[in-house]
Amino acid sequence: MTDHGELEPAAEDPGTLDLLAAALRRDAADLEIYTQVLTGALAEALPADAVAVERKRSMADRMAGRPGRIERLEVSTADQRLILTVVKGHPAGEVCKVVRGVVLSRRPVPLDEWARELATAVAARARSDAQARAALERLIHGD
Numbered sequence: 001m002t003d004h005g006e007l008e009p010a011a012e013d014p015g016t017l018d019l020l021a022a023a024l025r026r027d028a029a030d031l032e033i034y035t036q037v038l039t040g041a042l043a044e045a046l047p048a049d050a051v052a053v054e055r056k057r058s059m060a061d062r063m064a065g066r067p068g069r070i071e072r073l074e075v076s077t078a079d080q081r082l083i084l085t086v087v088k089g090h091p092a093g094e095v096c097k098v099v100r101g102v103v104l105s106r107r108p109v110p111l112d113e114w115a116r117e118l119a120t121a122v123a124a125r126a127r128s129d130a131q132a133r134a135a136l137e138r139l140i141h142g143d
Contacts, residue, residue, distance in 0.1 A: 032069060032070075035069075035070035035073060035084070035086065036070065038073065038084075039051070039053055039070060039073060042073075042075060042122070044134075045122050045125065045126065045129075046075065046122065046125060049076075050075060050076050050077065051073070051074070051075055051076075052072075052073075052074040052076075053070055053072070053073055053074075054070070054071050054072040054073075055067055055068035055069060055070055055071060056068050056069050056071045057069075069086075070086065071085065071086055072084070072085045072086070073085075075118060075121065076098070077098075077121045077124075077125075078098075079097065079098055079099065080095065080096065080097065080098060080117070080121060081095075081096040081098050081103065082094070082095055082096075082114060082117055082118050082121065083095075083096065084111075084114060091111045091114075092108065093108065093109045093110060093111055093113065093114030094106055094107065094108050094109065094114075095107045095109050095113075095114065095117050
């Protein structure tokens with residue numbers, strides 16, 4: 001962090017990653033809010049094609065014009081695919097190793113570890129992208 005409370009672009013400070021991971025799981029107690037906040041933050045911080053969201057819309061959602069509940073969130077980076085699936089109200093995280101678009105391995109992980117992996121990937125993106133850096137600052141500071 002700089003003196004002004006901003007993320008340093010080249011910082012790989014474990015404290016910064018811890019703050020980001022904490023911000024990414026801040027609302028995890030309420031999965032619906034968590035996935036919505038997370039999806040919004042990722043949409044701001046990452047390219048549009050890096051984030052895929054699958055929703056389930058009930059009849060009530062359709063009638064009210066609501067987008068529905070997020071069931072699956074997938075974040076793709078050059079060498080990883082991070083998947084968060086909500087099954088019967090319980091989150092299931094998965095980290096996949098990707099080489100040239102092919103998934104070589106899949107590893108189920110708890111939500112905390114998934115959030116940490118995601119924080120690392122998003123922080124790496126923020127080092128080279130001012131828009132991503134600004135989105136992360138808003139997420140960390142709760143704006």
